[in-house]
Amino acid sequence: MFLNIKGLTFGYRSNLILRDIHMSLNQGEVASIVGPNGAGKTTLLKSMASILPLQKGSVSIAGKDVRSIKSADLAKMQAYVPQQAPLGFPLTVMETVMLGRKPYIRWGVRTHDLAIVESLLSELHLNQYAERYMDELSGGERQKVLIARALAQQPHMLLLDEPTSALDIRHQLEVLEIVRNLAKRSGILVVLILHDLELAARYSDVVYMLKDGAVFASGKPQEVFTAANMEKVYGVRMEIEAATYGLKMTAVESLYR
Numbered sequence: 001m002f003l004n005i006k007g008l009t010f011g012y013r014s015n016l017i018l019r020d021i022h023m024s025l026n027q028g029e030v031a032s033i034v035g036p037n038g039a040g041k042t043t044l045l046k047s048m049a050s051i052l053p054l055q056k057g058s059v060s061i062a063g064k065d066v067r068s069i070k071s072a073d074l075a076k077m078q079a080y081v082p083q084q085a086p087l088g089f090p091l092t093v094m095e096t097v098m099l100g101r102k103p104y105i106r107w108g109v110r111t112h113d114l115a116i117v118e119s120l121l122s123e124l125h126l127n128q129y130a131e132r133y134m135d136e137l138s139g140g141e142r143q144k145v146l147i148a149r150a151l152a153q154q155p156h157m158l159l160l161d162e163p164t165s166a167l168d169i170r171h172q173l174e175v176l177e178i179v180r181n182l183a184k185r186s187g188i189l190v191v192l193i194l195h196d197l198e199l200a201a202r203y204s205d206v207v208y209m210l211k212d213g214a215v216f217a218s219g220k221p222q223e224v225f226t227a228a229n230m231e232k233v234y235g236v237r238m239e240i241e242a243a244t245y246g247l248k249m250t251a252v253e254s255l256y257r
């Protein structure tokens, strides 16, 4: 297993958020973390990314405890894209994506770094924005640039917090297809937080469904997205059927009325 999480428990002050999480993920897999608002998805992803300190339990990557990996090495192994990133001082799209190369750049930008950035801008159809400043982009365009920056890191593990929330349907599919191809082609482990469960079913090999900070169900999409699980976790009665591309889920009624 490439990523192993054992007994991860985390709290903000006395408030327990994650309870005894166990996860095992392989390279080349696309895994989604789903669950209702406040279930602990972002807290879990930040714990995986070593942004939050480990309080209890362990996280290991390629057999190594993350606490024993130097932060410069960790930056080459994993890339994390938050829901929203602060803009900071003004940078162009090109400069922002180039920041992803930082862990590899010692004395200056090489033609190799430039080639990687240019190929990502082209793959994500961002070339025409290369010289634009980040605050001159739409929310969706900015989200794609942040994904390009993460890919420029050439990580073994890509952690994306709701990468499609600001994107229209065409760009949602574009981004998810790019990351899925990357997982399959380059053997990267991709972990996504997704609220759109049909997209999660369509693009994930494995799904972790959280409820109140614990893993309620995990496995293949069709094993996790059952009407019984949806009712218990989301409090919504749903009809779920197999579709050409994954699963079709229709909310029948909320149980809170």
Ligand SMILES: Nc1ncnc2c1ncn2[C@@H]1O[C@H](COP(=O)(O)OP(=O)(O)OP(=O)(O)O)[C@@H](O)[C@H]1O
Residues within 6 Å of the ligand: 012, 015, 017, 035, 036, 037, 038, 039, 040, 041, 042, 043, 044
């Ligand atoms: N910095 C913080 N300090 C204290 N509590 C926090 C902090 N960040 C998050 N929380 C709390 O932790 C819980 C889990 O938050 P988290 O952001 O992990 O949930 P989530 O499942 O990602 O939610 P959403 O779907 O709404 O993004 C929430 O109750 C939230 O209020």
